[in-house]
Amino acid sequence: MDPGNVVWFEIATSDAEPVQKFYSELLDWTYEIDPDSSINGIRYIRIIAPKAPFPMGAIREAPDQPTTMNMSIISEDVPTDTERLAKLGATVQIPPTQVADVTWFAVLTDPRGNAFSLFSQSKSERFAERMEQGGKAMSEAAYAPTPGAxxxxxxxxxxxxxxxxxxxxxxxxxxxxxxxxxxxxxxxxxxxxxxxxxxxxxxxxxxxxxxxxxxxxxxxxxxxxxxxxxxxxxxxxxxxxxxxxxxxxxxxxxxxxxxxxxxxxxxxxxx
Missing domain, CATH: 3.10.180.10 (2,3-Dihydroxybiphenyl 1,2-Dioxygenase, domain 1)
Incomplete structure (x- = not known):
């Protein structure tokens, strides 16, 4: 998965249940908790489309969080890219943040006010096999998405x-x-x-x-x-x-x- 690709989306909310209910009834999504990213009162819930081999997005449940949605773009270096994009006219909503050894992420808005996030792939050895398998699965799914994906x-x-x-x-x-x-x-x-x-x-x-x-x-x-x-x-x-x-x-x-x-x-x- 090369930097600059849009490969993920995220729904932020303070109450995941109604979000899950709406999209599961509409698009048959299923969900699973990500134990590595669910810390400090935050639940990170992976979103899986019907028959999909790998999650395509996530719900980030955190206290006092309005329900929003943004697209996620791969970055090789989130802090550096955040600084560079700010100089191009983006506004930083959430500064570069490290989630254990899982990822770095940041949330910005483009010059027209549209939110997007940057995230980096984990370089931790314990995630190497998972990321390799997930990358292949996401690439395969991108060629032939199924309904709901x-x-x-x-x-x-x-x-x-x-x-x-x-x-x-x-x-x-x-x-x-x-x-x-x-x-x-x-x-x-x-x-x-x-x-x-x-x-x-x-x-x-x-x-x-x-x-x-x-x-x-x-x-x-x-x-x-x-x-x-x-x-x-x-x-x-x-x-x-x-x-x-x-x-x-x-x-x-x-x-x-x-x-x-x-x-x-x-x-x-x-x-």
Whole structure:
């Protein structure tokens, strides 16, 4: 897993139970406690998608913590990157923090106010085998995510130039206009891979700024309807692209934004 890749997401909350209940009923997630990161009154709960070989994210439960969601980006050196990104216009929300010998992490917001975290892989010998196995599993899952899994991330921006400039300088990301989006100002994002792993939607000055995960769904309209029934708000109703991809954007009961998408039939045929 190379630095600059988005490979994880985190939900911070003071009460994990309603978060777990909503997403397990909506996307069939299961959970397990991470004993290495659950310390000092904090519970770190790994999130596992159906049939997934490895966790894709976590819930961080801590006292007096509002419920928020952010994407996580691999860093080779969290303190150094935090200082560098602050000079590029990011704001530090949680300074670089070491969690035993497990990881370093920090939480920042980009120049448009979108939260993201940096985290480093453990170099401890006792985690070497786990990280090697997990890295392989996450790589395999990235090629063929199953319904309920995070398969994409999306940036929504009201200032495309500022957004692109920041992430290019911060992580070396590349942005290419998506010709399959039916004329929408949508850009594929290439992190460190040869294929896109996320996208940027240029909403213009009257739109919305966000950075969110998107989860694969076998039937986007059905899952969207179920989400509303469970207390979510539909921000963008299910819409098809000309290539057959269907997407929707929702706010969960705590107001955290996430996307749903189904693959075009041509891609499903190859699975």
């Amino acid at each position: 995070m398969g994409w991330f999306e940036i929504g921006t009201t200032d495309a130039v500022t957004t692109q400039d920041f992430y290019r300088q911060a992580f070396g990301w590349k942005f290419e206009l998506d010709d399959s989006a039916g004329g929408k100002p949508y850009y594929n994002i290439f992190t460190t891979n040869e294929w896109p792993s996320g996208g940027m939607y240029d909403h213009g000055t009257g739109g919305t700024d966000y950075l969110m995960p998107s989860f694969l769904a076998a039937d986007v309209p059905a899952v969207t309807t179920q989400g509303e029934r469970l207390g979510a708000t539909i921000e963008v109703a299910p819409e098809p692209n000309p290539d057959g991809l269907v997407f929707a954007r929702l706010l969960d009961p705590d107001g955290n934004r996430f996307g749903l998408f189904s693959l075009p039939d041509s891609m499903n045929a190859g699975n």
